[in-house]
Amino acid sequence: MADPARRPDNRYGSRPTMKDVATSAGVGLKTVSRVVNGEPGVTPDTERRVQAAIDALGFRRNDSARVLRKGRTASIGLVLEDLADPFYGPLSRAVEEVARAHGALLINGSSAEDPDREQELALALCARRVDGLVIIPAGDDHRYLEPEIKAGVATVFVDRPAGKIDADAVVSDSFGGARDGVAHLIAHGHRRIGFIGDRPNIHTAAERLRGYRAAMADAGIPVQDAWMSLGATDPERVRRAAAEMLSGPEPVTAFFAGNNRVTVTVVRVLSERPRPVALVGFDDFELADLLQPGVTVVAQDAAQLGRTAAQRLFQQLDGVLASPERTVLPTRLITRGSGELPPAD
Amino acid sequence: MADPARRPDNRYGSRPTMKDVATSAGVGLKTVSRVVNGEPGVTPDTERRVQAAIDALGFRRNDSARVLRKGRTASIGLVLEDLADPFYGPLSRAVEEVARAHGALLINGSSAEDPDREQELALALCARRVDGLVIIPAGDDHRYLEPEIKAGVATVFVDRPAGKIDADAVVSDSFGGARDGVAHLIAHGHRRIGFIGDRPNIHTAAERLRGYRAAMADAGIPVQDAWMSLGATDPERVRRAAAEMLSGPEPVTAFFAGNNRVTVTVVRVLSERPRPVALVGFDDFELADLLQPGVTVVAQDAAQLGRTAAQRLFQQLDGVLASPERTVLPTRLITRGSGELPPAD
DNA sequence: CTGAAAGCGCTTACAG
DNA sequence: CTGAAAGCGCTTACAG
Numbered sequence: 052m053a054d055p056a057r058r059p060d061n062r063y064g065s066r067p068t069m070k071d072v073a074t075s076a077g078v079g080l081k082t083v084s085r086v087v088n089g090e091p092g093v094t095p096d097t098e099r100r101v102q103a104a105i106d107a108l109g110f111r112r113n114d115s116a117r118v119l120r121k122g123r124t125a126s127i128g129l130v131l132e133d134l135a136d137p138f139y140g141p142l143s144r145a146v147e148e149v150a151r152a153h154g155a156l157l158i159n160g161s162s163a164e165d166p167d168r169e170q171e172l173a174l175a176l177c178a179r180r181v182d183g184l185v186i187i188p189a190g191d192d193h194r195y196l197e198p199e200i201k202a203g204v205a206t207v208f209v210d211r212p213a214g215k216i217d218a219d220a221v222v223s224d225s226f227g228g229a230r231d232g233v234a235h236l237i238a239h240g241h242r243r244i245g246f247i248g249d250r251p252n253i254h255t256a257a258e259r260l261r262g263y264r265a266a267m268a269d270a271g272i273p274v275q276d277a278w279m280s281l282g283a284t285d286p287e288r289v290r291r292a293a294a295e296m297l298s299g300p301e302p303v304t305a306f307f308a309g310n311n312r313v314t315v316t317v318v319r320v321l322s323e324r325p326r327p328v329a330l331v332g333f334d335d336f337e338l339a340d341l342l343q344p345g346v347t348v349v350a351q352d353a354a355q356l357g358r359t360a361a362q363r364l365f366q367q368l369d370g371v372l373a374s375p376e377r378t379v380l381p382t383r384l385i386t387r388g389s390g391e392l393p394p395a396d
Numbered sequence: 397m398a399d400p401a402r403r404p405d406n407r408y409g410s411r412p413t414m415k416d417v418a419t420s421a422g423v424g425l426k427t428v429s430r431v432v433n434g435e436p437g438v439t440p441d442t443e444r445r446v447q448a449a450i451d452a453l454g455f456r457r458n459d460s461a462r463v464l465r466k467g468r469t470a471s472i473g474l475v476l477e478d479l480a481d482p483f484y485g486p487l488s489r490a491v492e493e494v495a496r497a498h499g500a501l502l503i504n505g506s507s508a509e510d511p512d513r514e515q516e517l518a519l520a521l522c523a524r525r526v527d528g529l530v531i532i533p534a535g536d537d538h539r540y541l542e543p544e545i546k547a548g549v550a551t552v553f554v555d556r557p558a559g560k561i562d563a564d565a566v567v568s569d570s571f572g573g574a575r576d577g578v579a580h581l582i583a584h585g586h587r588r589i590g591f592i593g594d595r596p597n598i599h600t601a602a603e604r605l606r607g608y609r610a611a612m613a614d615a616g617i618p619v620q621d622a623w624m625s626l627g628a629t630d631p632e633r634v635r636r637a638a639a640e641m642l643s644g645p646e647p648v649t650a651f652f653a654g655n656n657r658v659t660v661t662v663v664r665v666l667s668e669r670p671r672p673v674a675l676v677g678f679d680d681f682e683l684a685d686l687l688q689p690g691v692t693v694v695a696q697d698a699a700q701l702g703r704t705a706a707q708r709l710f711q712q713l714d715g716v717l718a719s720p721e722r723t724v725l726p727t728r729l730i731t732r733g734s735g736e737l738p739p740a741d
Numbered sequence: 742c743t744g745a746a747a748g749c750g751c752t753t754a755c756a757g
Numbered sequence: 758c759t760g761a762a763a764g765c766g767c768t769t770a771c772a773g
Binding site: 109112115116124133137141144147156158161175177180201203318322337342 | 410411454456457458459460461463464469471478479480481482484485486488489492496501502503504505506519520521522523524525543544546547548660663664667681682683686687688699
Binding site: 079 | 760
């Protein structure tokens with residue numbers, strides 16, 4: 052019998068272990084392990100005794116210890132820009148569901164769009180020995196992950212490709228989506244179209260600008276520098292950019308917004324102006340259909356992005372995948388009114 | 397020297413350990429530990445040799461093993477209803493920030509509003525030996541957590557109190573917020589006011605209904621059963637409930653919506669009708685100000701809810717807290733137009 | 742300044 | 758059917 056004074060079972064912060072259960076039930080450690088894990092080879096009577104001890108002591112297996120011995124931790128890490136951003140909600144949930152189907156838990160964190168913080172977080176997750184990592188990159192140099200990937204950490208990048216390393220990536224068709232959205236505006240008679248996007252070093256921002264240029268070129272419209280503005284997506288800058296494009300003798304008659312944050316700010320700017328200006332935004336958002344007019348968007352499927360990435364992650368872990376690949380998911384143009392307005396002049 | 401054939405350092409899935417580093421640097425295990433953890437008492441020369449071995453081998457400390465020895469895992473669990481629900485984004489992010497400030501990682505998962513799944517998730521997190529648990533409860537019986545709490549798992553409930561156990565809880569003032577919102581409608585001349593809320597077994601739904609009743613009673617308005625509808629918040633049911641209250645000889649002239657999902661559906665219903673009907677919703681939501689009219693809401697501070705809960709969690713872990721307590725955060729009425737519409741008749 | 746031994750709570754590989 | 762020993766990769770408590 053264990054001396055209760057030396058091994059207090061009910062003190063806060065101390066938990067009974069298999070050893071305690073074994074002592075209490077008068078069996079060996081391995082027998083407890085068998086019962087806890089539902090392994091065969093235990094007589095019903097022994098099992099009953101062990102189970103009684105488990106219940107009496109409030110034993111719960113320590114999975115951290117288990118994992119140390121087994122090798123895999125049955126957990127995956129998700130590094131995104133900001134948990135509070137509505138775009139990442141469905142994406143996280145989709146990753147979580149796939150993880151759950153594989154018996155894994157999700158550890159996640161926000162990089163706050165800071166490359167250093169992304170690295171810090173990703174490496175902390177590696178130190179916890181997550182089996183794999185889903186990363187929405189903030190930085191553009193991921194060589195810091197090379198030793199980890201080499202050591203067997205499955206890795207998939209989402210929304211934007213990895214920088215300076217060869218890794219799986221699942222992205223939306225930013226180029227094609229933007230091209231289609233801008234072509235839609237051109238089809239409705241616009242020629243002076245403004246593009247407001249995120250900072251040019253962000254891969255998706257550059258791709259969407261490329262799509263804009265392609266659509267304009269396809270239509271034979273020479274693009275003016277004043278029609279393009281790339282930079283931070285805070286409301287102040289976007290407001291300024293939009294106001295400039297709307298001023299002067301030849302104002303733009305339509306906008307293509309590079310992401311949902313830009314779109315929302317442009318909607319606000321336009322709602323304060325009398326003259327109707329057309330708008331197509333990249334990314335769908337809630338209630339876009341309830342605004343007046345409804346906002347036409349190029350929608351990407353955030354949940355599908357997350358699901359696909361997580362599936363590839365577990366395929367890597369199962370050893371099914373050969374070499375890194377980029378998966379490009381299609382976008383979808385949803386017309387709601389704002390993109391079908393004719394030019395005001 | 398380790399035999400490279402027996403201990404292949406660069407094979408996928410096998411990582412160098414402190415022992416490998418020690419062998420490679422020709423020092424003892426403890427010396428490596430000192431260098432890795434920045435402990436004093438190592439000559440610069442030895443430190444250099446160890447660091448070189450670390451870099452050459454691509455060693456990264458296994459925090460799971462560390463944690464097993466240390467006791468605390470420096471991770472906390474967050475169980476919420478649905479990661480994809482925009483309401484939980486800022487809440488999660490706030491919990492994450494507090495955890496980060498305390499050097500802890502966040503493991504989170506969705507209960508999908510299923511009490512069984514909530515329990516499964518919470519206990520899985522306990523098995524991983526998270527230091528604490530922040531729970532947005534789906535169920536109303538949390539006795540399953542008693543052994544865990546007794547064993548030292550810090551626990552804080554958010555948004556709704558725990559059921560059948562005494563535990564810390566951080567909630568918004570559902571009763572007061574709803575009462576204020578309904579009083580606001582009454583002040584604008586309404587007497588026939590409909591209440592559409594979530595299922596009555598959900599604590600917040602019951603509290604908000606209670607607030608509605610209190611405001612009506614304060615104004616001396618007898619409440620009719622047909623004006624109150626509690627149940628699932630899927631669009632179909634809410635639509636049906638709203639349509640019924642709007643029909644007949646004495647339709648309601650205003651709605652109080654019990655949460656953001658209900659509000660959004662009611663907005664849709666009203667946008668399809670010619671006659672203006674007033675609306676105040678519980679919970680703020682993005683773009684509420686851009687709708688026509690802007691939607692008046694009783695706002696709760698989701699980030700503050702998460703921040704407060706996480707802070708209490710770490711206070712529990714620091715042994716600062718005495719007994720469980722319920723913290724009630726105030727709500728804020730934001731007028732935007734829909735709540736100030738006069739009665740149509 | 743440095744390191745060998747014991748131990749965290751499990752599982753693995755054996756032996757009885 | 759059952760269990761003792763070794764080991765997962767670290768840290769703790771000592772001793773030199």
